[in-house]
Amino acid sequence: MAVNIYKELEKIDFNKKVGSLTDDGTLFLEHEWTIDEATNFLRNFPKRSELRWFYVLDKEKKLKGVISSHNLLLAKSSNKVRDIMDESPISIKAEDSLSHAIHTMNELELLSLPVIDHTGAFLGIFEMQATPEIGKKESLKKKKMIYGDIFQMIGLSVEKADSKGVFSSFSHRIPWLIGNSLAGFACAIIAGLYEHVLQKAIILATLIPLILTLSESVSMQAMTLSLAILKKKEIPWKNLFFRIGEEWKTTFLLSIAAACFVSLASYFFLGSRLPYLVVFATIILSMFIAATFAVLAPIIVHKLKLDPKIASGPIVLVFADIMTTFVYLYLASIWLL
Structure with missing residues (x-):
């Protein structure tokens, strides 16, 4: 589930657990796959979306790393996904509050974060949904301006959540x-x-x-x-x-x-x-x-x-x-x- 920044962020309960807002239909890669297997999987994936990062899981569905689309495209087809992934992905736990999640996202300027349980198992992602006005036809300059506004709104919400008297x-x-x-x-x-x-x-x-x-x-x-x-x-x-x-x-x-x-x-x-x-x-x-x-x-x-x-x-x-x-x-x- 994604939180709409423009419609829901000001109304949502900041004490709510992130686990209840997690999208469990997230695309992920397996760390034992070769780069060729990973790219073939992505080509055949039915849901088309603009992805820059892919989360890497082991056979037990535990979060092991993250890999950028840039590194994935430049890697040799015979390499393993685990060889080129970042082994220290930033994540949040299902029991963390929404306030903690948006604090982290605001500091790192991220619109999504992987959610794990107490064992490290991957549950999905928590995502801040951008405005529908951001489309493929938008220029890079305009996208940066829009995302700048988004993070400013998230920052204001963080300040509001922190304002406890x-x-x-x-x-x-x-x-x-x-x-x-x-x-x-x-x-x-x-x-x-x-x-x-x-x-x-x-x-x-x-x-x-x-x-x-x-x-x-x-x-x-x-x-x-x-x-x-x-x-x-x-x-x-x-x-x-x-x-x-x-x-x-x-x-x-x-x-x-x-x-x-x-x-x-x-x-x-x-x-x-x-x-x-x-x-x-x-x-x-x-x-x-x-x-x-x-x-x-x-x-x-x-x-x-x-x-x-x-x-x-x-x-x-x-x-x-x-x-x-x-x-x-x-x-x-x-x-x-």
Whole structure:
């Protein structure tokens, strides 16, 4: 069964189980088939539809993977379907609520998701039905505009479903305020420990907010990397380490650019009184450490069975503030004393 986005989404019960809205007549492929067998099956399938993804099942009808029509067409006919499928398909469970389903679909910009039971058996798909105005004759540009409107409507429905009153909003926001407060107290304690350094070069204090902002910004950007990875059914560790390496390269370039800009701007406004080597080194080191921790934090939170989307942000910000303050004043103490 498909939910019509334009007619039913605003009226439907978001606590309803996805299993009751599942279409069990979904086309699927068997993972032991060759590519030739799979394409022959699709050619002879009586129901014509515009499909871009095919779900792959084993003999026990358990969901094993997903394969795109593009990869299916480009694969050698002798290859097995299981050899070219993505083995980590994103799925939802029959007992999940509609609210959870549309959250997932909105984040990933998907109009359908496979539904499985507690054993992993494939039950069908849950689908958001688009407007009938989207036909084969529509241009690609117009289709993108229409689908953009669709996901905007889904997003508004998600916000409406999440709007459970003042207490709900309070419970989601208070961890950020507590985290920022704790970070502020910790930074004040660190500054107190290095009071002798600040007294010798009070000008160092003028750049603390700026350096903290740079560290916080790069850490929040890096955190989104892990949150995207966690949308997979299983964490792809090889891909994770590759992405961490790529993030290191990007952060290194960003830190060099930020350090040069801050140093030049500070020299223009503050003159030669500032120990620029300390500022330069702190920006590079703190941004690098903050970005690395921010990539790993959501995965650690996920392993602790907490919600990474809620818990990761405050943890990452607290770490970035405390670590950056310590690095800045520690390097200054070595350089100046």
